[in-house]
Amino acid sequence: MVEIASDKPLTLAEKVWRDHVVVRGKDNDGQRAPDLLYIDLHLVHEVTSPQAFEGLRLAGRPVRRPDLTIATEDHNTPTLEIDKPIADPISRIQVDTLRANCEEFGIRLHSLGDANQGIVHVVGPQLGLTQPGMTVVCGDSHTSTHGAFGSLAMGIGTSEVEHVLATQTLSLKPFKTMAVTVNGTLKPGVSSKDIILAVIAEIGTGGGQGYVLEYRGTAIEQLSMEARMTICNMSIEAGARAGMVGPDETTFDYVQGRPHAPTGEEWDTAVEYWRSLRTDEGAEFDAEVVIDADQLEPFVTWGTNPGHGVSLNDAVPQPTDFDDPVDRESAERALEYMDLEPGTRMKDIRVDTVFLGSCTNSRLEDLRKAAEIIRGRHKDPQVRMIVVPGSAQVRLEAEAEGLDQVFKDFGAEWRFAGCSMCLGMNPDQLAPGERCASTSNRNFEGRQGKGGRTHLVSPVVAAATAIRGTLSAPSDVLLPEPTPA
Amino acid sequence: MEPITTHTGTGVPLRQSNVDTDQIIPAVFLKRITKTGFEDALFYAWRKNPDFVLNQEAYKNGTVLVAGPDFGTGSSREHAVWALRDYGFKVVISSRFADIFYSNSAKQGLLAAKVAQPDVELMWKELEKDPATEITVDLESRTLRCGTVDTTFEIDNYTRWRLMEGLDDISLTLRQDAAIGAYESTRPSLKPTTLPVKV
Structure with a gap:
């Protein structure tokens, strides 16, 4: 998006950029200086x-x-x-x-x-x-x-x-644009968290560097605002500077009526402007990634960066699966830190803690979806589960519909709002060697506490995992046990 | 900010990709409210390992960190740059930097030089063969020398200019005060404000 001519079809990111330029960057020896x-x-x-x-x-x-x-x-x-x-x-x-x-x-x-x-x-x-x-x-x-x-x-x-x-x-260098097109429809039990973990596994932790990602396609259009926020939240884990979704009726419905939303005539003016921001027909992206939502299974990470993800049905990879020597070395180191044997089925991995929270997955919808899975059940006795609502408001809303009781009856701890165990700057931390299924965004070494081991998962996978004690998909706890033939 | 044109110093080979910001400085050190004194926090967990490169006498006083691809991924914490700077690093070399880390470095006069991975590999070998090997980085010509490795590095013109001039961003922007005011006068009134509190 170096040049933005008025007659050229534009992407969403280019339009928002265009409407905020205070001073255009001067040419500096053939390269454009940042725009203000x-x-x-x-x-x-x-x-x-x-x-x-x-x-x-x-x-x-x-x-x-x-x-x-x-x-x-x-x-x-x-x-x-x-x-x-x-x-x-x-x-x-x-x-x-x-x-x-x-x-x-x-x-x-x-x-x-x-x-x-x-x-x-x-x-x-x-x-x-x-x-x-x-x-x-x-x-x-x-x-x-x-x-x-x-x-x-x-x-x-x-x-x-x-x-x-x-x-x-802010002085900002122009970005490149990448379309992340997610076609099809998610299967039950598969969430937007699985989409973004699959995207990062596909393009890598540096794949988005220099790009603003635009998530589009039928699967994205079908998502709620909460689910879209989960995806955009983790754009940074692909190295991207930003991630966006074109505003539509779902967006407008979410914004309308909130304390700082425009009202009356201003609302209509705002919506008209917001509609005009969607990427134009024929606008060109600098790169595109296509994901098929129909094929997607719940995802989980096995290693120490968010690109180390696999389907929950898969096994811990062999370092030799990686062609690039840098990736192979990174995998070897990650397996050692995570104390995992290659070939172990992901679903055989036992966890000590389940953390439901963080800016990725702590909104009311996340809590509702997890509660649906665990309602009327009891957690695995060996597992501790901590539920941390994203804000005091979310906590109040969840309590108004009785979700706190569902979590407490299940055996989980119902906490006050904050970043909590996502990064352990408060007392909520993993002990050395402790293994956690976490709805947060980073599985870096020591992120959740020194020596702690993190597996990134969606809220419904977190809930299913808390029931069985091992990494589990919602289908593992909802289907009747198979009877021997 | 001190202007930089060239730097010569000992190199530190860090054979690792995806050196994320939680490794550069764990979150527990982010509770401080000062902007200096972060040298002890740098690579805090890794430095507990006696074999870690910075625990080896020969590399202890290095000023040029040579790391694998995707350096500085993760958090926006500028503390990562402060920790590297406070430890004494003047230059970080990698084939790919995370965007926010890259932009934070420039604000603190830490040169993040992009060098192709095959050259990084050659530099690692030189530095491991002879830890006393000096690295010379020349911002003017965008060239870099490390033993027998003689190569170029990538840096955009604007960042290079700011580093060489040692410019303070806020003063630069405040020269555009009239343009900011003009933009503000055309902003639609329907854009939200945080004050007064409407809840």
Whole structure:
């Protein structure tokens, strides 16, 4: 998307980009310098912001648009006893620093205990602040989540957080575009998490580098907003700078009526604009990947990066299955860390913990789907299951429909909202050697706790796994046991 | 930010692909509110292994990290760059960098130089054969020398210019204040604002 001529058919990403250019990058020796883009929404949390606010303070700069900025506490927050001071003094200082900074710079903050506290990527959409055609940034790589609304949403580093606070703009190099076309229809028990794990297994953790991915095709059109958010959320695990879905009726229905959604005539004007953002007929993508949803089975990771995924029906691969010596070495190392033997059936792998939560899969729909599987059953006695709603609001909504009781009756722990065991910045961590089926987004070494071993799964696979104690598909727990012939 | 034009220093061979940000600096160190002092956090888990490259006397004081493809994948944490910088690294070499890591490096004057994987392999061999091998990186000519390996690296013009000038991004952008104001005056009023609180 180097040149954007007005008569050329455009992709969704190109249109959103076009509508936010403040200053076009100059040509610099045959290469275009970055464009300066306007940022519509800046989400802030306690971890990546303190040094940015300190930078502003030292330079005597204000926040240019506090009215386009919102903050919440999520990474460090405990999920138990939230009415008590945060026990870890370093976590407490970081959260207190955010509170002081928001006070000083006039930024709206949703603190622990507030109904809109929670994972920043759950809170934005829930408030209706994430809308189609916007530019959204946050000092968190999973900002790509918001692309599900057809907005251009990117994770940024702390220097860029400071830049956006000071200028409400960001210098961005033009992206390439990649169509990820998912044809067909998902089978029962297969979720959008399985689509994105399959995409990453296909293109690799670096396959999306330099690209904005646009997820399209019948299987994507059939997905709910929650399910689209799961897919866009993990675009970063394919190395992409962002992931997007064209806004449609599903998008508009989700946004309408939320606290910050346009109303009355403004709503109609907004929808008309949002409809115009869809990729034009004949627009060209720089690359395309095609996935057949009909063939997809529940996916699970076996290794230590999100590209290390296989169908749940498969076995742990042999390092010799990989042609590239770099991939082979990575697989050998991963198998050693994960303590897995090649050839072991994925479904024979026993887990110690099941984590249902994170910005990938902690919305009401995720909790409902998991609850459907476990309702009236009891977890495997050897397994501990932790359920962490994405926001305080999600927790309240889940409780209003009795989901908390379903989880408690099952033997799971029902917690308060936050990032929790996805990255273990709060007390929710795996012990060394502990194995976890997790609905989160990263299976990196030590991510969920030092020495912890992570298998990424969908919420329904997490639920089925908690019932049997071994990695399991929903069909494994719903079908009657086979009778001997 | 200190301008960089050339750098010469000892190389550290890190024979590994997908060096993710959780390995560069685990999340527990992200609780700090300072921007310096992250040297001890760098590769925290791996440094517990006595065989890890940075625990070998010969490589301890290296300033050029030579890693496998897909360096810096995962999180947006700029702490990964701060940790490398605070440890003393001036240059990281890999055939592919994760986008956010790449952009964060440039903000802190850490040069992320893209070198083709076959050349990375040759550099690993040189550095393993003789740990005292120096690497010289020249930003002006985009060239790199490591023992008998003489090659070029890839970097976009804009990032190279900013590194060589040592420019502060915010001051650069604030020169465009009028253009930002003009853009703001045309933004549709239906775009959401976070204030006042509407919940």
